[in-house]
Amino acid sequence: MRERIMGSLALSRVEAVDQPAPSLVDEVARIAREALAPLAAGIDAGSVYPAEVLRQFGKVGAWGSHVPQEGPADLRCAIQSMAAIGEVCGATAFMAWCQTTLVWYAANSTNLRLAKRFGDGFSTGRLLGGTGLSNPMKSFFGIEKLKLKGRKVEGGYIVRGALPWVSNLGPDHYFGTIFEREDEPGLVMFLADCADPAITLTPCKPFLAMDGTGTYGVQFRDAFVPDDLILADPAGPFVNKIRAGFILLQAGMALGVIRDCTNIMDEVAAPLGHVNRYLPQQPENFRDLAAELEAETMALARDPYNADETYWRKVIALRLRAGEVSVAAAHAAMLHCGARGYLKSHRAQRRLREAYFVAIVTPATKQLRKMLADA
Structure with missing residues (x-):
């Protein structure tokens, strides 16, 4: 397992990671x-x-x-x-x-x-809020069809449809998403106001983890979206501009999980190191992997408007590796902890569930692999 991950992380070494602010x-x-x-x-x-x-x-x-x-x-x-x-x-x-x-x-x-x-x-x-681009991002790569439809009216658009999962929401929150025009070809990106009575938030069924993230199903019942809430019309050029940043920012989730999984392995080294040394993956392996991920992330994050396709492929590949290493690190932390990590009170099992989320949140591992194949 370690060899596969190490091989997939054939990154150019950076002497020192730039630590901004x-x-x-x-x-x-x-x-x-x-x-x-x-x-x-x-x-x-x-x-x-x-x-x-x-x-x-x-x-x-x-x-x-x-x-x-x-x-x-x-x-x-x-x-x-x-x-x-x-x-x-x-x-x-x-x-x-x-x-x-x-x-x-x-x-x-x-x-x-x-x-x-x-x-x-x-x-x-x-003002708090979220991003409703899970369905649109999948639609751009042929995985789903757009779930929101809109038509032009005086002063804005009328939008209908439903999104199954949008996070970091509440009754006074906002989020950005995209609808497909019904009256003519085109996509429009807009801000949705959760306080609008025509927009309904429905709690989701319990998740494996992370149920406190304000995640809801969102129903638009002929909601009027004024021109003042339009982020981009047409949406295509705007999405091309923000897409690298959208994905690169997710690296922060992965780096945090990987770092703490390494901390967990270090914490049990004293009582369990005599037997944990026989496990194939050790905390120093993940420190090296995290340093490589961080170095490449920082290099790419300096230039999120880079329109070169080679840059875009690097962003996708980095995000794919970040999800894979997150799961591997959490898996290793569980094995290092043994039975104590299996207790509900121990954060190792929480980290395992969080790591799987890093690997499946849009763009998920399978979508990222499709994106690389299609690029």
Whole structure:
């Protein structure tokens, strides 16, 4: 197993990983340890949605570091901040990705009225929300059909349809998604306002993990979407611009899970090292893998608007490896812990369930492999 993963991670070595804005990342890590850690079990079980902690992260700048500054954008600090959150709670790292992706949408929209109205609210955490691009991203690669339809009316569009899963939502939240026009060919990306009475949030059936992520099924019943909430019309060029950032930001979830799985293996080294040394995967193996993933992530995250197809393939391949290494690290942590990791009270089993989520959240492992094959 280790040989397969090591082989798949034939990355060009970087002498040292650039650590952007350490003061912000350190502050995010502090909040994660002090305010988030006590909530992690409740978030995993679904009894807690950590809205106030998400706002704390926003206040110190965790959601706004990747906002483009006069053209260029840099995702490194956002990814490092997300990884610091993920070391404590994978579910909250996922919500961090939802929020930073929502900021990414607004920051890249050519609708200047929308950007001005929502940009600061999203980036500071005053307004929370998510990303409803799971179905559209699958549709772009021939896996699903678009589930939302819209038609032009005076001042906006009327939208109908349903999305099965959208996360980091609540009655006062927003999320970005895409509908297909019924009146003429074309795709439109927009912000959905969960407070709209024509938009209904329905709780999902319990998940294997991460039930505190504010995940709902969303029904649009002839909802009016005003022009002020249109992110991009047409959506195609906009998606091409934001797609690398959408995927690269997910690396923060993976890095956080991998780091803590390595920590778990280290923690049981004293009592169990005499027998764990016979296991084929050791914590130092995953430290090396995480360092390689982080180095390549930081290199790619400096240039998220790169339109070169070679760059795009590197982004897809990196995301694929991140999911695979997450699962392998969590699997190894469970084996290192033995029976104690099998207890519900031990975080090793939570990490295993969170790692599987990294591997199946859109774009999932199978979609990423299809994307590479089609590219």
